[in-house]
Amino acid sequence: MPSYCSFRVVWLFSVDPTLTHGLDPVVPMAIAVPNYNQDARRSGQAVSGEPSSKKKRTSSGPELRRSQRLVNARDGAPGPSVGTSALAPPAQAATTQLPSSSRGPINRNSTRPGRAGRACEAVGLPGMSDLSVATTQSSPMKSSPSVSMTATAEAREQQLFAHMGKPRQSKAMDTYFFDTPSTYEAKIPKPTEKLGTEAAMKQMADAIKDVTGDRRLVGCGNSGSPIKLAPDRGEQENTPDAVILTHAAVAAAPDLPFVWAQSEHPTSMEGTPSSPQRAYSQIAVAIEVKKSDKRSAEARNQVIRRLHMICTTALRAHAIGVTLCGDVLQVYLVNACGVFTTSARECGQGAVLLRRVLSHLIELDDNELGMLASTNEVDDGFGSFVVSDKFLPPRAHDFESELGDISDLEIQELLFRRRSCLGRATSAFRVTARHAPVDRTSITLPTPATEYAMTVAWVEQSRLDDAIALRRNMHAASRIDTEGLSLSAGIYRDDFRTLPTFLGDDESFDDIGPRALEVVFHRQCYRPLNTATTTRELAQAVLGVVKGEHRDQLGGVAFALPSRHAPSHDIAGHRNLYRLGYIHRDISYGNAVIDRDGVGALIDYHLAVPHDRLCTELHHRIRSGTWPYLACSILAQPNERLGVVHERWHDIESLFYVVMEVSFREPYQGNNEELVMTPKGETIWRDWNRPEAHLVYTLKVVLRMDQPYESLLEGCAHRWTNIQLLFDILRRNCGLDSRFLGSKVAMEEVQLRELWGPSKAMSHESIISDIEQLLPLL
Template sequence: MYARRSGHTVSGEASSGPELRRSPRLVNARDGAPGPSVGTSALATPAQAATTQLPSSSRGPINRNSTRPGRAGRACEAVGLPGMSDLSVATTQSSPMKSSPSVSMTATAEAREHQLFAHMGKPRQSKAMDTYFFDTPSTYEAKIPKPTEKLGTEAAMKQMADAIKDVTGDRRLVGCGNSGSPIKLAPDRGEQENTPDAVILTHAAVAAAPDLPFVWAQSEHPTSMEGTPSSPQRAYSQIAVAIEVKKSDKRSAEARNQVIRRLHMICTTALRAHAIGVTLCGDVLQVYLVNACGVFTTSARECGQGAVLLRRVLSHLIELDDNGLGMLASTNEVDDAFGSFVVSDKFLPPRAHDFESELGDISDLEIQELLFRRRSCLGRATSAFRVTARHAPVDRTSITLPTPATEYAMTVAWVEQSRLDDAIALRRKMHAASRIDTEGLSLSAGIYRDDFRTLPTFFGDDESFDGIGPRALEVVFHRQCYRPLNTATTTRELAQAVLGVVKGEHRDQLGGLAFALPSRHAPSHDIAGHRNLYRLGYIHRDISYGNVVIDRNGFGALIDYHLAVPHDRLCTELHHRIRSGTWPYLACSILAQPNERLGVVHERWHDIESLFYVVMEVSFREPYQGDEKVLVMTPKGETIWRRWNSPEADLVYALKYMLRMDQPYESALEGCAHRFQSIPLLLNILRRNCGLDSRFFGFKVAAEEAELGELWGPSKAMSHESIISDIEQLLPLL
């Protein structure tokens, strides 16, 4: 799957601009956490391994008497039409979820487990992991005494933790006193997951909070004495290794599912390359690893005489530094979202010379603030940060004064090799073009990319697996620092953002850049409008919440081109037959007939429809009890958004298809927050330019696409210009 995450970027800004507003915290079932981004040979939804589309000729107007039982009825219920003629069936009314940080903040553990395993499939057994963990003696294993407690019990694991501490002085292996109790993913996150039976904490977390092992060992959070600092809160972001123990190997499947689910939770925290877990069921031991490529495991081995393999595995894990444990950076405040980050000296990969640059290598990197991290069940999340850095001289032999620190946005992603050629070609085209040709496109200050691998480097030589492509860590420094879209608090601000996304702003609409660009690009701006990207020859294919951002002047920008492809290729080419995007934002026609290969070509109007869903999502959110930093969805908005995130492609298709009917559409608008007055005026502009209005109800997919092609083509009844003109006329009225 293409991971955008997978996908959410935000770009960097010159330091003399106005102070950035911190992005509001989202606490909801799907807060910034849509389903996976997709885009390889088959669309794997959270509940489907592959989806494609039947020939478009097979789809006709919806027959109200022959629609699959239940699907239309569920769609009617979701948009508030439980009694709508013969389209509906008897359903149970869903209870709206309370807009509160303490509820409606996460899918159930069982639901996440279902999504993960349906999407990722079975773990792949790795010979390299067997060799490293089982066949290679460790430094401390001979010195660690064998446990006297029965293997497969928490008591035995706590005994091992004490023994390792006595031998190595390392206190990070902890038997959890509150195992099974829910804890937060991170201090700034609403999601919760049950506590593992034992954990190995990260070096950085314990360095930042030395009493953290004591906290994890307690059955309840320790109370602080009056006048003393409070103890740190447990959070998944502090875990380097999650360990599950069962008394019998008959419960190995249960332990496997639990640990993999928890590793995926760990991988969604900022700047994680991978997460490692261990299951011990009776005396049967197994090690798991989750990264952007998938889930990998050792074979299941008996611990052997004296539990030698258990001592060996735990010793190997204790010996790994945070980089080996998957930590690229951490905060010095135990993953406080707004704390300063401690960057690993191994963080930056080699520089990728995708284009000629007049800027030297990045040096003196400091990560100041997390701007955005996308909640991906795959752990392929693109995270964005506000950073400061200096550029080394291009000519290192020259004598020059140190360059001043400049503020950027830095995005971190794991890119797929098959999509890289198109991304590099686009970057080169942008950087080689004239100012006029690049107006409105985001230029990078530097790109750093690691080697393509499937497994971490500490295993030695990489290992290949059928159906799994290697990925590479890619760090991009952007020349302007953007804010997340949720910082728009009124319909006017949201409309201005959408205008920038579609149009790409011109130099007369923005002040001068505070960052000194090379002279050829000095008047240019780091904003990628959808229209400008199309004029350059590319279609974006992944418009989603995190890829739509706001610059320091309030104008919207469209960023992150990892799934962008040339739009003039033959539609028979493979990339045009692949569903691409992020699950809840996928256009109706892209979702249609999910069990067959995609029957349409991803076009401009599909991206505009995705933008419609982005605006809907933002408009569903409101401040929690007046706190602008904490956003929750309205009860009805949360229900609609949860339905759009359903793993059932045919249900999501039906839900979105019914937006063509005025009554379901108006019902959906009731989920919008009160602060977005007149939001239907903005949504209507997008709706009538992407085929979601009533004119297209009853169309076959093929007929609908042909009509949209005509309207966006020769007739020009629909166009970027039409959307731009309508929004520009709307703005003075808001």
């Protein structure tokens, strides 16, 4: 438990975690319940080892309230993140005619309209994402220099490694980096400085520049000093000892290698453009150097932590790192499947392996280094993007048979950033695109550019059949039957692989499934829940998430679309998805969104499964969802296979936590465009993100008691008047009320199934009716 919480001991009946569901005796136990009335900041206690005097307010980071649109994704991560500002127009888009090569980067010194008003995001690492499967991480944040992130790099490290697992040794990486001679290795002189020193690495950088003309390998002059992870993110991470910069970053700012080599940021002369700021988004390869191989574990931890952060910058497929400890060399690769490494090898006579590895890395292009796209301007995280000509995988389905392939893709701005390098790791972008003619032999006028939301994710093959079946049903169903489930305008998917293609034939690993890059173009764009500013607006959004609405009943349209897109002018809720035969299983911040008319919607069906299958099937026994929003019953007995079937009430409980997170936020220092958590709300939220499943379960199950529940409500920001009335509706329809206090998990599930079934005491209709009656009172 956090050191800044006080505790009180309560007795309740719990489940013995050593026994199986259905047979558990009721075991009385004493637990320490955090007393959220004791605010750590009022008492002056420090958080995360930092003196309280250093912080005006500790927070998970400010969050942008006004975002033009948002389509959910959310890997990993920490990570969460979105934000787009409605205050300023997006920068001029960079265009790529697919599959031709992309445009070159624009002048980084050109005027950037509205940059100050654009959204920022902060991506921190939550405790974990899921007990057994990777999940979306969705908690859009915006960061400000005046509000520091409380989690230090070292504090994130333990959580990160628990999430990422042990690095797997790869034979394919050994073959590529160590056993295959490179083009330039024989021409690069061996270093005269002792291996394992930064001086030797800088000497290698100079030698490679002399031989190849490539200046991207840089010995960092400020190694160990913190720098921002990205221009639009608030966290900091220590600078690696050396880096290889991306081709795009150096093309956009030719003086960037000089900046990275300096011990301090260079000062610009008056009247000249300012130098670009160092950021992790510019790094292609992170390198850590130690004088002795006895520090190899330290170097490994540092480089993996840095690679995770590189991967959570926009549009990265993977990140590569190198450790050199004495003369022992090792290469690491992090992607959505996991962490992979070469064996540890001595550099050999003349440091031949070091010269070989660095030469191989210099020879890779940005796509092979994991870059799918990059921003035009090296220090502008919100400008338009240069899209790789290799970006779009093959088209995967014919659901949208009336639409030709995507062409003239322009990525306008980042909407939602992946929060983790592992798992589905979804990011979303606002894009414009045209469609090629369905019949390429016909003579037709060019189609007009259409605005879409584009999600980029790494999907599992085991989940694909259900996702395809649901998508097919959605496109085949009538408008009335679907009430506008979020339809796609094109789905593009690559081959399933574990390792990048530049390594050659793929490699299989125990307990690691291959993933495929999937790019989906959505016909609608939405805004995040933080767009709501009053309890009434939030309740209206929750109503839409549960119910779904027919757009014509509201008289609104998301944005102008060709008539052939008419079936997408609706939004769908949890009830409608269930009627279509599916359970969502991942209600989280980024999946519950608001349309332009303020009506809520539920999107992202990657984890949805049919609810009419036998409960013995495997998909019913896997914990799915986003960590801080998981229902109590899903968290119970984490060391055993899931003992309950994921049902409607579990999703409603997840929605309870989503709305609670929204209510914890308040305007920062009177600025309604930036939201931060209240001190008490942040304490609660931090606890729900803790990696210990049994502890999070305990913290949530006690909410069935009135006193902890009332204490929880005190974390809500003052602007949410009468918010308890909304929470009460959700609470009494998901098993979080006192009726279930002391019940065994198996017994409470039986009761909930009866209440949601024959008795109809709990139902979507009950929630809908109660919220509709509540709205006039707010």
